Structure formats: C-alpha cells, structure tokens
Amino acid sequence: MSSRRSIVSIAVFAAIYAAISLTITNSYYQLIMTLVLVWAVFGLSWNLLSGYTGLISFGHAAFFGIGAYTTALGQIYFDLSPWLLIPIAAMLGGLAGLLIGFPTFRLQGHYFALAMLAYPLAILYVFEWLGFQEITLPIKRDNPIAYMQFADPRAYTLLALVMLVGAILLTRTVERGRFGMALLAIKQNQAAAEAAGINTLAWKLRAISLSGAVAGAIGAFYAVVLLVVTPQSVFGMLVSAQALTVAMFGGVGTVWGPVIGSVILIPLAEALNAEAGSRFPGIQGVIYGLAIIGVILVAPDGLFWKVRDILRRCKLPLPSAEATFAPVTATVTKLPVSTRRDQSSGQMDVVLEVSNLSRSFGGLKAVQNVSFKLHRNEILGIIGPNGAGKTTLFNLLNGFLRPDTGEVLVEGRDMFARKPHELCEAGVARTFQIMRPFPRMSIADNVVVGAYVRAKTDAEARSLAADAIARVGLSPIAERIAGELSTKELRLMELARALAGQPRILLLDETLAGLGHDETDEVVAVIQRLARDNMSIAIIEHTMQAMVRLVDNFLVLDHGAVLVEGKPDAVTRDTRVIEAYLGKKWVAHAAH
Template identity: 80%
Template sequence: MSMPALRSLLPALVFTAIYAAISLNVSNSYYQLVLTLVPVWAVFGLSWNLLSGYTGLISFGHAAFFGIGAYATALGQIYFDLSPWLLIPIAALLGGVAGLLIGYPTFRLQGHYFALAMLAYPLAILYVFEWLGFQEITLPIKRDNPIAYMQFGDPRLYTLLALAMMLATILLTRLVERSRFGMALLAIKQNEAAAEAAGINTLAWKLRAISLSGAIAGAIGAFYAVVLLVVTPQSVFGMLVSAQALTVAMFGGVGTVWGPVIGSAILIPLAETLNAEAGSRFPGIQGVIFGLAIVCVILVAPEGLFWKLRDLYRKRFAPKAGDAQRAPMPTASITTLQREPRQRPASEDIVLEVQNLSRSFGGLKAVQDVSFKLHKNEILGIIGPNGAGKTTVFNLLNGFLRPDRGKVLIDGRDMSGQKPHAICEAGIGRTFQVMRPFPRMSILDNVVVGAYVAAKSDAQARQLAAHAVSRVGLSAVAGRLAGELSTKELRLMELARALAGQPRILLLDEALAGLGHGEADEVVAVIQQLARDGMTIAIIEHTMQAMVRLVDSFLVLDHGAVITEGEPEAVTRDSRVIEAYLGKKWVAHAPH
C-alpha cells in the first residue's frame, strides 16, 4: 500500500486505538454492550454507504442482507453445530449472493422506484421466516468450548472484535474509494449517463457494489446474532434495522468512510441510553431519535456532518484558485480562423458508416433514413435548425437510443443498439450539449473516469488523464472541483474526458454552446489542434463562422432527414440550407 494510503488510514487507527482503550476501562455490562453496538452499526452503515452513498441509489432494504447473515449464523449453529468463526464468512458469502439476486432485477428501476422496491425484500423475507416458525431463535450456550463458539466471558472481547471488523471495513472501503471501483461508483452517482458515455458499464459496477455491500452486511449481521444470542425476524429484518443503517450514514455523511462512523458514534449511544431510561414509558423511542436525526440533517447539513464540516473548513482555510492560476489557452479569432493543413488529411478509409438510421417517438419522426460515411481523419459538421434531429443522431450513434431501423457500422462492425459503454470501448468518445460533469470530483478525477476504458491500471489511467488535461490547457487547475468551474472550463474538461479514453472518433455536441466570443475562440483553437493531430471528428454546432473554417464537409438535417451534404463552400450556398435556417423569403437573397 502506498504512503498516502497509509496516511489516510492513520485517523482510523488512532480512533480505533482510543475507542479500544476506553472500552477496556468500562466494567458495566450494559455500557459495554452499547460500546460493542457502535462499531456494529458503523459497519452496517458502511455497507449501506458502499452502495447508496457512492452510487446515489437509496436502499431501504439493507436489512435483507443483515437478517440473512444473522439467521445463517443462528440456524447454522443450531442445526449443524458450526462455529461462528466459520459461519460469519459463510454469512458474508450468502449476503453477497443475495446482493446479486436482488440487484440484477432491481437496478432496472431508478430513484424512488428503486428505494421502494428494495424495501419490499426484507419485509417479504421477514414474513417467510415467521411462516417457517422462526419467530425467536436462541443460540445454544456452549460452556465446554466457549471460545470456539465466540461466547466470551469478558464482554470487552466482543467490542474488540467489533472494532477489528470496523477497521477492516474501513480499510476495504478506502481501497474501493481509491480504485477504479470507487471512481466508477462516484461517477455513476453524479451523472450515470456521462459515466456510461465514458465507457463505464454501470450495471456491472452497481452489481459489484451491491454484492460487496451485501457481503459486509451479512457478516456484521452474523456477528450481531452472536453478541445478542437471540434472533427474531423483527430485530434483523424490521424497518428500523434498515433505517438505522441509512440514518447513521446520512447523519455522519454519505459517500465517505467517516460518515457512518460519526453517525454511529453519536446516534447509537444516544438512542440506546434513552431506550434504556425511557423505553418502558415511551415505546419506540429509538425510532423517534433516528427520525429526529434525519430531520436535523435535512435542515442543517443535507449531505451529513462530515461534508458540512469539510466545506466549512475549505471555505475558511483552503486557498482560493484565482484566474491567475489558470493555464493560458491558445487563442484565435473566429473571424480569422484558417483551415490550417493537418498532419494527416482525411483518407479513403471509412471508420463510421450510418445506413438508413431511423427513430420515432410516438408519431414524431425524429430521424428519418439518415445515411452518411465518416472517413478517417475527417471532420464532419452536422448542422440544421433547432429540432432537426442532430442530437438524436448522436444519441443513436453512441447507444443512448436504440434505432427503430438502420445500422451503425464502426470499422464495418454493426454496433447499432449497443450500450454506450460498449460504443465507447469500440472507440467513440462523446461530449454533451448539456454538460455532464461529476461536480464533486476534481478536473483530473473527472478525466480519469474517461481514461479507464483504455487503461489497464489506475496508474496508466492517471497518466492518460494528465495528458488529456494538458491537451486542452487545464493542467494548472487540474485539482479544482468541477462544481467550481466556468462554462468554458467545463466544456474543455468534457473534451479532455472524451480524449482520455483514446477514441478514434470524437462526437462533439455543441461544444461552443454557452460561451462568449473570446471563450469560443479558445475552444475552437483546441479543436483545431486535435484536427491537425489527425483526430476524426463529427461535430454539431450552430456557430457557422467557426464551422465553415473547421470542417471538411457538412451533413445538413431538417425534420430528421438529410437535405444535403458536401463541402462547406457548396453547402452554405445551397438554397435548401438557407431556407431551412432562415425561411423561404431569404432564398432569393442567397449568393450564387
């Protein structure tokens, strides 16, 4: 493990050591139980966070994995006389398998539909176990060999074991955070469409996340059963169980390893103490505490205490990036841009061929029998009035829409209807008309996500990303968060993210939209440099002054159909093009 990774784990090691020292000096058995439950619920919160915190898909059903682990341990000990030392790994395996079985159908849903679907699983399993007659299971006492069955006379040993599981989970989460796994999940959370376009197989990564999350939840559920020695369906599958995982993570901060730990350290002692003191007079006081915690978080720190405190620290102490830190950009005036000769002019090799591509939405024919060829090193401009179907064509080319008919041939291979990540792997990079940054990630990390499709290792991904950032002139500000960038910087960052995947074809969707005159000059200069380097580009843009000097040929769409194509000089004088843009009354004034 690298030195930065070890340094990042130092706070967790210090916290664990201090917590262990405190627990070793507590003799009261109830307080010792509370001290054990804090890391138990922290681990459960970390398991929830690994899925929901990093992907943004809120799960109300993590009790399903927790309860499977608890019952696996209880039933395994009763019916097979197995040791918890063996049953806890088995419970983790069962939790991971359950994650796969639950995730595959449920990931077809999004937003609140996903959350509600997840809620159904633990409730259904709860009723199954009640129907099977497992309303209350007591683990057998093993007085002859207690250590082998994890039945310690000193309750402090349970706390130490729980701390060891928490530290291992923190380490695992840290490894995930700093790897391709974690970057993929964060990208999915912040913009799933952009992640797919960058080459991330979002379904595969979400399935990995829920499997690992389920495994951790199953393992800690198994340990929870060993600590309490009694398992009931309501105590391990009930709604409050899922709510506790969600609450400790949201209270402390989602999407960070410290969130569930902070939330558990504050909320569990408070809820358990109030339940012990006032539970008989106020049944359900624990649920009230967790409900109030969520309300307070929503009002004061919507992303949790960790992010609130971190943002306050950044505002007060972090140096502000000024304009002086920004890298100088190549500049040119659109009115003076010249079609400079490229090192590798367009060849006769066809890298992308579209044949009779069509797509309708209800009765609207958005794209009608569109056909064209894109040659290697060519720059093709796709133009047309608003609503002509230009972006729909791009969405069909890189998999966000499935065509009703027609083919998209990449190097002769039919890729029509493939997922965006598969299209990206085939060599097509994409930017968007409406920018899709990952706002909580730095410029470099945004671009690293795009590099993973071409990189064999994390180190190589960072090298490719750094080179792409340099090509667009953002190296000096590569550490800035995407959420703090100007429109021009976001446009350049998206371009760098597409370049980092080493594409053979770039699809640029209105790369100059929202830019001022001078900013547009800078972005055009970058695109021109890519053209001189031999990049094959298809570009949608409304700024005709730049387009006629940039592209080799035009494809003109109107009402979803091709009305003409050819070299810029001929297309801009075509009466059909002038009519499509300006109306019939302008046709008479068209130059001949």
C-alpha cells in the same frame, strides 16, 4: 503522506476505543460499546452502495437478516461454529446482493428506494411463515471459544472493533481506486459516466454485492452477540433505518461518516430507550427521525462534510487584491480559423459508416433513414433546425437510444444498438449539449474517469488523463473542482474527458454553445488540432460563422431525414438549406 495519515487515524481510533472498552466492566455498557461498532459496520456497508452511487437503499436489512439467520440456523441444524458461519453469511449476503440488484437497478430514484424496501419485508414474512419467529442460539458451555460464547463481554467488543477496522480499510481501498471513482461518477452523472466508458450496471452490481457481503457478515456477528434472533429484529424497517441514519448523520460517501454517526446516535438512542422505553415505546425510532431532520436542516451532506468545509474555510488565506482580480483560467493557443484544414489523403478511409438509421417515438419519426460516412481526419458538421433529430442521431450512435432499423459500422465492426460503454471501448467518444461534469471532482479526476476505459492501472489512467488535459490547455488548473469552472473550462474539460479514453471518433454536441467570440476561437483551435492528430470528428453546432471555417463537409438534417450533404460552400448556397435552416438574412450577411 495522506495515505499514511489515514492509516494513523484508523490506528489511533482503534487504540482509543479498545482502551475505553477494556476499562468498562458493566455488561450493559459493554453491550452498547459493541453495538456502536456493529451499527458502524452496517452503516459502512450501506455507504458502499448508497453513499457512493447515490441510489438510496431502504432494504439493507435484507442482507443483515440473512447473515443473522445464517448463524442461528447454521448452529441449530448443522452445529457449525460462528467462525465458519460469518464468512458463509458474507458470501450469502453478496449473492443476495447480486440477485436483488440485477432486476432492481433497472429502476431509478425513489422507485429504486421503494423497491429495495420490499425485499426485507417480504423475507420477514417468509421467515415468520416458516415458523422462525424467535430462535435462540444453543449454549455451548463445553467449548465456548469455538462458538464465540465468551464469558467476558469485552471480547465481543474487540472482535467487533476488528471487523470495523476491516470494513474501514475495505471502504478506503474502494474509495481511492477505480472502483470508487466509477461509483462516484455514477452518483454525480450516470449518463456522463456511461459515455466515458463505465459499465454502470456492472459496477453497481459489484457495489451491492460487496455491500451485501459486509452487511451479511456483521448481521451474523450480531446474532452471536445477542443469542436471540427474531424476524422483526433483523429484517424490520428500523434496522434499515439505522444503517441509513448513522451514515447520513455522519456523512455519506466517506469512510468516517457512518462511524461518526454510530458513535453519537447509538449510545444516545440506547440510553433513552433504557430510561424511557417503557413509558415511550419506539423512542429509538423518534431519535433517528429527529436526527435525520436535524441533519437535513443543518448539514445536508452529514457532519463530516460540514466540519470539513468549516475547517477548509478557516484555513484558506484571505485573498489579496491581485488574486481577486486575476483568477487562474485555462488558456488555449489560438489558431487561425479563417480557412479550413487541408484534407489529408488518409481522409478517404471510412471510420464510421451509418446506413438507413431510423428511430421513432410513437408516431413521431425522429430519425428517418439517415445514411452518411465519416472519414479519417475529417470534421463533419451536422446542422439543421431545432427538432431536426441531430442530438437523437448522436444518442443512437452513442448507445443512449436503441435504433429501430439501420446499420452502424465502426471501422468495419458492426456496432448497431450497442451500449454506451461498448461504443466507448470501440473508440467512439461523446460530449453533451448540456454539460455533464462530475461537479464534486477535480478536473483531473473527471478526466481520469474517462481514461479508465483504456487504462489497465490507476497510474496509466492518471498519465492518459494528464496528457488529455494538456491537449486542451487545462493543465494549470487541473486540480480545480469542476463545480467552480466557467462554461469554456467545462467545455474543454468534457473534451479532455472524452480524449482520455483515446478514441478515434469524437461526437461533439454543441461544444461551442454558451461561449463568447474569443472563447469560441480557442475551442475551435483545439478541435482543429485534434483533427490534425488523426481524430475523426462529427460536430453538431448552430454557430455557423465558425462551422463554415471549421468543417470539411456538412450533413444537413430536417425533420429527422438527410436534406443535403456536401462541402460547406455548396451546402450554404443550397436553396433547400437556406429555406429550411439558414434563412436569407444569414446568406446576405455571409456575402459581406
């Protein structure tokens, strides 16, 4: 039903816009009607990258300008039709996206934004140096339709409307599938996305290539509409600013945001420029600047999200007294945790073997020659004082840090210094000490992201996610937004996201942190069930009362090195462990 409403909305918008444009006979107003659509498409192209990944681009004019000059030079030097040149411009824009993205995605935050700004400025100076300061497209009076030189300007508006509908449908397809889910996961928490098996570089390269292709196509069409191309008009800072502004004003990360922004801002800016441009040069830039300031103050996520949130609040029923005091929460059947599990015979199979793993940061040896084996169905507890290197060890095993030396074998396969998504594909899943949810997604969508590493289709991913959610007891609240969850629910959700990829090895980093006594027992019960279901688990935890009842073996780290390894009873009585970590008070308390 939602999909049908979306298609109907697009059709209604296109019909109304086409009807209005057909009634306008003034050529200037018709040009504005066309430019609204051009900048809406350009805003959607920017949104495909920056809106969904969160990597702000100040350099989309590079792709737009490449498209414009492809049309201009293709007509002048090769006498090619724009009907052919626009697809060529799209391909060149996509290729430029790949060439720009590969080195630039090594940067994050404002460094990425500033690096992107450099590309259109550099290309601008190159075209000026080559002597292309102003290029006029040749007039083709003998065959105007073949060269998109229509006598009636309404034809340009209708063509632009077709391109906009195509861009909206493309964005909608991306948004609703694996592509969009991967980009949104990267935007909300890149580390969690990588741990869930998403190849973040590959998805970002796909996004910038698709974004560049759309920008290149609409830039090529823009040159056909205006018939004059200058480096400043297609590579200038104001061009990139227009894409960014219409998307931010209307709402980033949504199909309709750039359209809303363009419909409001472009006519306003063009009208003011026509009326006051001679007296106030640069009035368009002032309008865009004021629009950005206004959005930041009133609706930081854009008008679309602001209006949607207001409508949702209006539709929500007033909570009853019972609802107020009886919120829906996750429930997990508790299992007795007074004794450890019986070890199965299959536990002797080694699933993870680590030999002499080391990592230094300057003169600090964070992990020193750590060796251990994790067996099938085993729960291995990794303990030690703060700064002992426990989380660093997980980061080495999970690919977030590159080891200096050592060997890592996952079921006999050499996985030394592999990337997080490769280790996830090999069957190694991970949760984090500091929870890393995708806060604007539901529990179900959070877990679906983890399922993509194993699923071939969206339907299969949904099925795997539903099974993982059920295993941790979150099915009743699967549609709750992650940003609204309690600590226990977030811990269980992260566990479900790790399980959705059907791993054979789980690395749990302080999964019990921040939980009350009863909540700890519930999560411990889930972990026990997983170990019974053929899962091998390594867990870092400071809650020793639960750990000694949960784990089969302990690995104790101190100053990055293995202090001792063995059964819980023996390890907790070892004088070295007592001195380095447990303390005599804990031993006295445990004796009682």
